[in-house]
Amino acid sequence: MKKLKWICLLTTVLIAFTFVMSSCIGGGEPTGENGELKITYYEGGTGKVWIETLASKFEKETGVKVILTADPMATENAITLLQSGRNLPDLMFILQTGWQKYVQSGWLEELDDLYNGTFKAEYTVGGETKTIGSVYDVTGTTLFTDSGKTTGVNLTDMLIDDFEDYGYISETFDSEPHYYVESWTAPCTGFVYNVDLLKSVGYDAPPATEEEFRECCAKLVENGIAPFAWGGSGMEIAYWDFITETWWAQYSGLDKWKEFYQFESADVYNDPGRAAALGLWQDLIVSPTDGSFINSIEKPMGKDHNDAQRSFVKGEAAFTPTGSWVETETEKFVLPGFNMRMMSVPTINGAKTGADGKPIKIQNTSAGDFACIPKKAANKQAAKAFLAFMNRPENVEYFTVETGIPRAFNYTPSKLGGISDFAKSCFELFEESECMYQNSKSPLFIYGGVERWCKYGTNIYGNLAGANRQSASAIANDMYTYAKSMWNTWSKAAGL
Amino acid sequence: MQKNKTGRKKKNKIARYDLIFVWLMLAWALIHFAVFWLYCNLNTFRLTFFRFNALTAKYEWYGLTRFVNIAKGMFGDTDIYLKNGLKNALWSFPVQVFIILPLSFFMAFFLFKKIPCSGAFRVIYFMPSILSVVVLAMVFRFQFNSEFGPLDSLIGKITGKETPDWFSSMSPTAMPLVFTFGVWAGLGYYIVLLNGAMQRLPQEVFEAAKIEGAGLWRECFSIVLPLIMPTYSMLFLTGSLAPFSYYLQPMLLCGETGGVNGATGTVALRVMSLMQGGFAEDAAAIGLFLSLIGIPFVLFIKWVLDKITPDVTF
Numbered sequence: 151m152k153k154l155k156w157i158c159l160l161t162t163v164l165i166a167f168t169f170v171m172s173s174c175i176g177g178g179e180p181t182g183e184n185g186e187l188k189i190t191y192y193e194g195g196t197g198k199v200w201i202e203t204l205a206s207k208f209e210k211e212t213g214v215k216v217i218l219t220a221d222p223m224a225t226e227n228a229i230t231l232l233q234s235g236r237n238l239p240d241l242m243f244i245l246q247t248g249w250q251k252y253v254q255s256g257w258l259e260e261l262d263d264l265y266n267g268t269f270k271a272e273y274t275v276g277g278e279t280k281t282i283g284s285v286y287d288v289t290g291t292t293l294f295t296d297s298g299k300t301t302g303v304n305l306t307d308m309l310i311d312d313f314e315d316y317g318y319i320s321e322t323f324d325s326e327p328h329y330y331v332e333s334w335t336a337p338c339t340g341f342v343y344n345v346d347l348l349k350s351v352g353y354d355a356p357p358a359t360e361e362e363f364r365e366c367c368a369k370l371v372e373n374g375i376a377p378f379a380w381g382g383s384g385m386e387i388a389y390w391d392f393i394t395e396t397w398w399a400q401y402s403g404l405d406k407w408k409e410f411y412q413f414e415s416a417d418v419y420n421d422p423g424r425a426a427a428l429g430l431w432q433d434l435i436v437s438p439t440d441g442s443f444i445n446s447i448e449k450p451m452g453k454d455h456n457d458a459q460r461s462f463v464k465g466e467a468a469f470t471p472t473g474s475w476v477e478t479e480t481e482k483f484v485l486p487g488f489n490m491r492m493m494s495v496p497t498i499n500g501a502k503t504g505a506d507g508k509p510i511k512i513q514n515t516s517a518g519d520f521a522c523i524p525k526k527a528a529n530k531q532a533a534k535a536f537l538a539f540m541n542r543p544e545n546v547e548y549f550t551v552e553t554g555i556p557r558a559f560n561y562t563p564s565k566l567g568g569i570s571d572f573a574k575s576c577f578e579l580f581e582e583s584e585c586m587y588q589n590s591k592s593p594l595f596i597y598g599g600v601e602r603w604c605k606y607g608t609n610i611y612g613n614l615a616g617a618n619r620q621s622a623s624a625i626a627n628d629m630y631t632y633a634k635s636m637w638n639t640w641s642k643a644a645g646l
Numbered sequence: 647m648q649k650n651k652t653g654r655k656k657k658n659k660i661a662r663y664d665l666i667f668v669w670l671m672l673a674w675a676l677i678h679f680a681v682f683w684l685y686c687n688l689n690t691f692r693l694t695f696f697r698f699n700a701l702t703a704k705y706e707w708y709g710l711t712r713f714v715n716i717a718k719g720m721f722g723d724t725d726i727y728l729k730n731g732l733k734n735a736l737w738s739f740p741v742q743v744f745i746i747l748p749l750s751f752f753m754a755f756f757l758f759k760k761i762p763c764s765g766a767f768r769v770i771y772f773m774p775s776i777l778s779v780v781v782l783a784m785v786f787r788f789q790f791n792s793e794f795g796p797l798d799s800l801i802g803k804i805t806g807k808e809t810p811d812w813f814s815s816m817s818p819t820a821m822p823l824v825f826t827f828g829v830w831a832g833l834g835y836y837i838v839l840l841n842g843a844m845q846r847l848p849q850e851v852f853e854a855a856k857i858e859g860a861g862l863w864r865e866c867f868s869i870v871l872p873l874i875m876p877t878y879s880m881l882f883l884t885g886s887l888a889p890f891s892y893y894l895q896p897m898l899l900c901g902e903t904g905g906v907n908g909a910t911g912t913v914a915l916r917v918m919s920l921m922q923g924g925f926a927e928d929a930a931a932i933g934l935f936l937s938l939i940g941i942p943f944v945l946f947i948k949w950v951l952d953k954i955t956p957d958v959t960f
Contacts, residue, residue: 226922248924254703323701383813384901449792451814454901593701599925609726612906616816639715645699 184213184273187532190231191243192519193220195475196335200552201243208539211280212273214532231524232257238524241533243334246518250596253319253330259523259530260328261317264537267304271535284538291543293561305541309333312587313517313558319591332537336517336558336587338492338576339392339473345489347375347468356493359509360430363496367434367445370468377445378435379467381453388608389455389471390431393495395586395602396514397427400501404512404584411590413600416633425626428614430498432622436615443615451612463488473516474576477554491575494583513583517558556580558587598644605632694931712931720935727908727916728932734821734896735889735912741825742832742885749829750836751878755866757837758844768841775834783898786827787813815905824896824910831895836881843877844870872956879951886947890940893918 187208191201198220205216221227225245231238232252252258263269269284286308287301288294299307306314317331343356348366351373357363367377380389399407402423410418437444443451447461455472456479462470463484470476474492497509504510523533539545543561550556550563554573563569564577594600603610606625613620620628697708719725720732753771757764774782789797790812802809810817847870855869871878893914896904902919904911913936920929 229922229924251698251924254698256703322703382906383815384903449811449814451816451906452792452811597698599923608903609906609908612816616906643697645697645701 184275185529185532186215186217187241187529187536188217188219188239188527189241189243189533189536190219190221190224190239192224192245193222194245195337195473195479196553196555197478200549203548203552204536204540204545207545208536211275211539212271212282212532212535213275214273214529214535216536228252235524235526238527240527240529241521241523241536243521244519246516246520248596249317249331249520249522250319252522253321256321257525258330259525259527259533261330261332261523261534261537262328264332264534264541265305265329269534269538271531271538273535282535282538284534284541286541286543288543291547291561292563292565293543293546293559295562295565305332308541308543308546308559310336310558310560310585310587312585312589316558316589317520331520331522332541333517333558334519334521335553335555336515336580336585337473337475337555338580339514339516340396340471340495340579341393341469341493342462342472342476342490342572343469343493344462344465344467345491347465351375351468356491357496358494359497360499364434366468371445376447376467377469378450379447379458379462379470380450381455381458382451382611383454383457385608386453386455386458387451387611390611391602392473392514392516393471394427394431396495396512397430397498398423399512399514399586400495400498400509401426403502404510404586407586410602411588411592411595413590413592413594416630416637419604419626419630419633422626424629425623426498426500428610428625429622431611432614432619435611436619441616441619463490474555474573475553477570477572490572492572492579493575494579511579511583512586513579514586515580517587518589550577593644593646594640596644598640600640600644604629604636690930691934693927694934697927708927712928713935716932716935727904727911728913730908731904731911731913731916734908734910735892735914737821737825738828738888738892738912739886741828742888743882745825746829746832747836747878747881747885750833750881751840751871752866753833754837754840754844755870757841758870759862768837771837772834774831775838779831779894780898782831783827783895786823786830787899790823813900813910815900815907815909820900820905820910821896824899827899828895839877839881840874843874847873873958875955876958879955882951883944883948886944887940890914890936 189201189205191198198218201218205218208214209216219239224242225247228242228244228247229252233255235257249258264284267283267285271282273280273282284305286303286305288303288308289300293308294300294303309316313333313336316333317329318327319330320327341356347370348354348356351366351369353366357366370377381387395407398421400423402421406421406423410421412418434445435443447453447458447467450458453461458470459472459476459480460483461467463480465488476490494511494513501509521537523530523537527533540549546557546559546561547563547566551566551568551573554570554576556563556577562577562581564574564581566577569577590596592600601607605628606613610625613625614622693705694712695708695710696705697711698704699706715724716728719728721729723729753767757768757771761767789795790809792798792809792811798809798812810819812819812823814820851869851873852865855865860868889912891914892912896910896912897915897918900910902915904915904919908916913932917929917932920926920932
């Protein structure tokens with residue numbers, strides 16, 4: 151009996167000891183010649199070759215051992231990781247999410263020195279000292295081909311104006327603002343089209359206007375080809391936002407679209423461009439007689455974006471709403487010779503025109519994906535060094551060539567060598583168009599959870615279809631009415 | 647006298663050691679309870695009454711506003727996700743306790759009676775329980791795939807009509823299929839527990855029943871069911887908790903968003919998506935609100951079950 155007691159006691163102590171010790175894992179000092187750098191990244195449309203290559207180059211230059219963790223749920227898991235402060239990576243690359251709350255909760259490290267060019271880290275590799283800093287020489291690269299800047303530039307100089315202050319906020323209302331995150335990707339989004347299918351119905355170039363687009367869809371249907379491959383089973387239905395938002399911005403003007411996201415008052419919802427954009431979607435996708443889906447692959451609502459992309463690359467549809475990541479995501483099952491390009495979203499009737507009387511070319515991006523360093527990370531210096539290394543012009547260009555996705559830098563990626571025709575089509579649109587960057591500093595947007603399609607969210611497309619569908623204008627008006635009724639609640643929730 | 651004193655001292659020492667031992671053993675469980683249950687739940691409870699002020703980066707008093715909003719959302723028209731989520735979640739209760747549980751009982755009974763091939767059936771029914779629900783959901787979805795799903799193809803051939811978009815939130819087939827999947831995947835677990843309870847029943851009872859001329863159904867309803875009622879009640883009670891935690895099946899089959907207007911969502915799925923979206927306070931408030939509804943509901947069921955469950959143990 152006594153023996154049994156001792157065994158029980160010992161077991162309890164051992165469990166407690168293991169528990170306590172396991173809590174300490176991940177919070178220790180960096181090890182190795184110049185330490186270890188743990189990076190967790192979202193595994194998705196960017197693939198993993200880019201980070202494996204950059205990590206390997208970084209290891210050689212600094213002697214810092216890089217440990218990579220690919221996580222398809224990195225964005226969803228970030229909040230739990232940061233909140234717990236345990237087993238933290240030193241650097242995270244995740245998709246657009248409410249990172250501002252991470253800052254306000256004191257979870258993120260400041261990146262001011264990285265932005266203003268004062269960051270410098272020295273590493274000794276094989277007796278030789280190497281420096282990684284955040285002042286760059288852009289000579290010999292395609293960065294700044296238009297501005298003519300060459301040397302001594304810092305990150306704020308290199309980033310496009312809209313994204314220069316993306317990560318710049320205050321931890322609290324009365325504190326000084328700092329940089330906390332850095333933009334990671336700036337994918338082009340819109341319609342990707344199957345070149346050969348369009349040619350088969352007589353289109354050498356994709357349709358540019360609403361009329362042409364409607365006509366093209368009709369021709370495709372006549373020839374037994376579904377115009378659109380899309381999936382609506384989960385968040386994927388929101389891929390349509392890339393298109394409808396572009397139509398909205400075309401109709402109302404880019405400035406008005408940007409104004410919307412500043413949420414000055416409920417009146418921002420009273421914008422005819424919203425109803426026009428949703429109306430065009432409804433016209434193209436929903437049967438006016440019974441509300442079923444038209445111009446689409448079979449049973450789109452039961453498909454996710456992978457199913458839709460598979461249908462598209464199998465040649466079952468001519469267009470798919472997606473982004474420049476589609477090339478990486480479909481590379482495993484695309485057939486040789488498949489020919490796709492990104493196209494400018496056809497101009498909606500009534501779109502704003504430029505000084506030349508022609509419609510303004512607008513390109514949607516989803517440039518909110520970002521990199522951040524947890525405040526409690528073990529090796530913040532190496533994490534910053536990696537970001538500085540990644541921001542080197544040659545590495546920005548490498549990233550673009552490898553992934554086919556631009557970053558929010560001032561450069562002309564279409565001039566890069568070694569890119570695919572598809573990537574080139576994306577980059578040309580990126581360069582030729584006025585780009586839509588959703589960069590709101592409004593507390594209602596950041597903290598209040600106020601959405602573009604308030605009350606409906608991604609349900610908006612479902613409510614525009616089906617037997618009980620509503621008209622686009624009715625939904626747009628309903629959103630405006632709802633916004634007015636909820637404005638005080640939202641403001642309160644946002645801390646205003 | 648001296649000997650008695652020394653003996654008492656020794657006894658006291660042993661008693662003290664026993665006490666220390668008991669407390670040490672209890673300490674682990676108590677600390678675990680205090681940290682991972684009490685603290686977490688109290689903190690969750692507290693959070694529901696506060697909101698994060700973005701301007702001051704501090705939590706401040708928010709009162710009952712969240713609960714009012716949840717009530718309006720669930721029973722009014724302000725949150726269609728929550729309203730439909732509650733409706734779907736409530737459906738899981740009858741499915742769990744009036745379909746899966748009775749079916750499991752019959753299956754377990756027939757396995758207990760060693761019908762031909764009962765060994766094979768045991769494996770067939772229990773197999774889904776040892777496989778990951780994610781794998782099962784994939785297999786189930788595959789059956790209804792419009793391109794190569796055997797069931798989809800079969801139904802299409804039999805009816806001669808175009809099959810529906812089975813798991814689309816805009817299709818009336820989605821939630822019934824989710825519940826059908828629940829039946830398929832959930833039978834094994836109940837069967838094992840009920841069969842285990844039946845195995846413990848004394849054989850003499852059945853021999854006596856046989857002598858008295860009891861048939862199979864008589865045996866089933868008049869002997870087996872009453873005798874395993876404590877196990878059945880316990881499963882009924884745990885099944886009645888389903889509406890508060892039902893999210894995995896609809897999420898895996900119909901997507902994590904709950905579909906158009908929450909047509910394939912549940913309240914628990916809403917809680918999960920709010921958590922992932924960083925709205926922990928709202929998620930906590932829904933959880934607490936559900937507890938407020940759920941506790942009396944479950945207590946009532948327990949009270950009814952206690953009334954009708956005979957006090958038998960084996």
